[in-house]
Amino acid sequence: xxxxxxxxxxxxxxxxxxxxxxxxxxxxxxxxxxxxxxxxxxxxxxxxxxxxxxxxxxxxxxxxxxxxxxxxxxxxxxxxxxxxxxxxxxxxxxxxxxxxxxxxxxxxxxxxxxxxxxxxxxxxxxxxxxxxxxxxxxxxxxxxxxxxxxxxxxxxxxxxxxxxxxxxxxxxxxxxxxxxxxxxxxxxxxxxxxxxxxxxxxxxxxxxxxxxxxxxxxxxxxxxxxxxxxxxxxxxxxxxxxxxxxxxxxxxxxxx
Numbered sequence: 124x125x126x127x128x129x130x131x132x133x134x135x136x137x138x139x140x141x142x143x144x145x146x147x148x149x150x151x152x153x154x155x156x157x158x159x160x161x162x163x164x165x166x167x168x169x170x171x172x173x174x175x176x177x178x179x180x181x182x183x184x185x186x187x188x189x190x191x192x193x194x195x196x197x198x199x200x201x202x203x204x205x206x207x208x209x210x211x212x213x214x215x216x217x218x219x220x221x222x223x224x225x226x227x228x229x230x231x232x233x234x235x236x237x238x239x240x241x242x243x244x245x246x247x248x249x250x251x252x253x254x255x256x257x258x259x260x261x262x263x264x265x266x267x268x269x270x271x272x273x274x275x276x277x278x279x280x281x282x283x284x285x286x287x288x289x290x291x292x293x294x295x296x297x298x299x300x301x302x303x304x305x306x307x308x309x310x311x312x313x314x315x316x317x318x319x320x321x322x323x324x325x326x327x328x329x330x331x332x333x334x335x336x337x338x339x340x341x342x343x344x345x346x347x348x349x350x351x352x353x354x355x356x357x358x359x360x361x362x363x364x365x366x367x368x369x370x371x372x373x374x375x376x377x378x379x
Contacts, residue, residue: 297345
């Protein structure tokens with residue numbers, strides 16, 4: 124008992140200390156949070172208390188897509204993905220709300236962005252690409268996609284035109300169809316000759332040079348094959364883990 128009292132007293136004295144993190148002003152805390160990786164660190168930070176939630180979810184740190192919001196009352200909250208992408212600045216992170224299905228058809232992304240699902244698992248946040256669309260998302264710049272499920276009825280889930288695309292912890296699924304041979308979870312039309320050197324691209328964890336696709340811990344289902352390359356990039360360094368109900372892939376699409 125005495126030991127517990129001393130421990131509580133020590134914790135209380137630390138909290139009252141002028142050097143405790145909660146004594147920093149909002150601007151300082153938000154600056155600290157900006158150095159955290161969006162998932163899971165900044166996401167978990169938002170669960171600590173109301174103040175940290177407000178700061179960790181501030182539009183200065185990332186934009187949010189929430190279909191329950193019809194008309195945004197707060198800056199940085201959007202009803203659909205395409206509107207958020209148009210409003211985003213190079214290097215922004217877009218958090219897509221879980222628990223709902225978001226329509227994504229032929230959405231072009233021509234600036235460095237990070238798109239992250241807001242759920243615990245990628246299955247919690249689903250993007251649907253309807254029949255008649257070439258892809259859900261089309262990438263023309265260095266981007267990262269994480270913790271999302273992307274489904275395509277016909278065509279491809281993700282279309283990579285240029286830049287360095289990182290796909291981490293996602294589910295890419297081509298729905299069963301008699302024309303399955305025309306469907307691919309990932310299609311890359313990029314060549315290895317282009318060079319990208321933007322500061323925002325480097326900020327997304329890439330060196331910012333060349334075109335490539337890096338896939339990690341991603342479940343891929345359906346389609347003729349996992350990835351189709353139309354440019355001069357090739358599938359490399361493939362690893363597969365067999366789970367009870369699915370396969371998880373790690374691979375790169377890069378120059379030979």
